[in-house]
Amino acid sequence: MQLTTIKLFEITKISFFNKAAINRLTVANIRSYALAANKQTDSSIDQSSEQERTKSSVAEQRLMNIAVIGVPNAGKSTFINNLIQHRICPTSSKVHTTRDLHKAIYTTGNTQLIFYDTPGLVTSSEIKKHNLNSSSKSFKISAYKNALKQADIIAVMHDVSKAFTRKQIHTTVLDTLRAYPNVPSFLILNKIDALKSKRVLLELIRILTNGTLSGRRKLKGKSDDANKEELVKSVKSTENWSHFKDVFMVSSLTGSGLSDIHDYLLNMAKPQTWKYASDIYTDYTPETLIVESVRARLLDYLPQEIPYTLKSELEYYNEENNIIYASVQVLCPTTRLERLICGESNGRLRQITERVTSDLVETFGKPISLTIATHSQTK
The missing domain is CATH 3.30.300.20 (K homology (KH) domain)
Incomplete structure (x- = not known):
């Protein structure tokens, strides 16, 4: 402001004593106004270009909502942290580390992946054993439903390190999949580092998917009629799920196999405006x-x-x-x-x-x- 006042004072002084200076000043002012007008026009063009670029980048944005479900301590939080290479979800070696629905947001290029880290469903005995409040079971069911309603795809985390439960998907997980049959899902066999036999893993895939992936994969060594008969049985099966789109074998702890899921989800993302800015990583404070x-x-x-x-x-x-x-x-x-x-x-x-x-x-x-x-x- 002081600089402007000084300039005005100098112009006033020149106007009293030198007419030629006035003419020069007038010409200079016209040139200045012209330059200022051009600069303002250029600025408007730059702003317009920036707006067009912003609209274009928004139009190119892609989004995928992934609900990660499974029994307690299946490795859901560790999976999310290591997949996005950012520690967002608190983890521990004990069950019920995750008690609330938690979002982890991962943005790369023009794609945003939103992972819903869901708490494991609990029984009444587990509520008492782990000092959970009486509303925990209903709250966690509500958290599951909230995540699944927003999900574009469901990632089912299955722990293969436990011999007694590895051959059967938990009933709470199956009930969830049956309740949302229109939401596509894929199976993640986690903690494969605990199994040394590849043959066991392949057998698990056959058992857990009832021998099929969305009814498209034939069972090796069987005729077409035998496969059709097997598919009918798989639909009626109450033990496992016949409608997985894909199966991945990973170790969330070591990172083995995670890059395949990373690329898979990026390719599955749909054209849609991001829900969060690119520098936001979680909905937690x-x-x-x-x-x-x-x-x-x-x-x-x-x-x-x-x-x-x-x-x-x-x-x-x-x-x-x-x-x-x-x-x-x-x-x-x-x-x-x-x-x-x-x-x-x-x-x-x-x-x-x-x-x-x-x-x-x-x-x-x-x-x-x-x-x-x-x-x-x-x-």
Whole structure:
């Protein structure tokens, strides 16, 4: 503003003493106005071009919603994290780490994949065993339904490391697939690193798909009539699912086979406007991610059912100079459990804090200063 005033003052001074200067000034002003007009026109053209590019890029956008379902501890969260190569979903070695429906958003090129990390369905005995609230079962069914209503495809995660359950898809999963027969699905055989025999895996594929993929794959060594008869039986089968579009064999932990699913989902994506900006990775708030990460690591470091009796609460959260500062309090039902969490000379609590901090640095991609404190409710 001061610079403009000085220029106006100089123009006024010239106009009183020099007529020729006025003429030169007039010519200069006309030239300036012309340049300014051209610049404004160029700016309008640039804005118009940018708008056209934006419209074009939106028109080229592709989207795919994937509901990842399976029994507790099948490896759903680990699968999502390693597939998108970003730690978004808290994980642990125990069941019921995921208690709420959680979205992980992955954007690459013109395609956006939205993964719905669903909690494992529970029975009444599991609700009591793992200290879940009484509405957990109905809530998780609701979470499943919410994810499946928005899903373009269903990814069924099946754990093949457990010999007693590997040959049968869980009834809760089958019930879900039957309830949404119009939503295409594919099967993921997870934890294949636990099986050394390829023959066993191929046999599992045959059993779990009732010998067919969407009724299109023939059974080896059988005639057309035998295949038709087998297909009729598979539709009536209550043990497994005959309508999977594809089957993938992976190890979510080591990353083996994940690139095939990555490319498969990108190719399956449909022309549609993205639901989230390209720099958004989750629908969880940072505060929720911190609390859930603490709860997940408590599951890893504490024995048996003890961690399910604990409650984690965020006491403080702030971000300053690109550093996150957070404090979480763990509420313990007894002083004995509080001492167990802390360990000798607070050694275990320090280990938990270091591990959670490492997890959160991966999640946020920035430094974090984390404090975890314990409090006994009997004090």
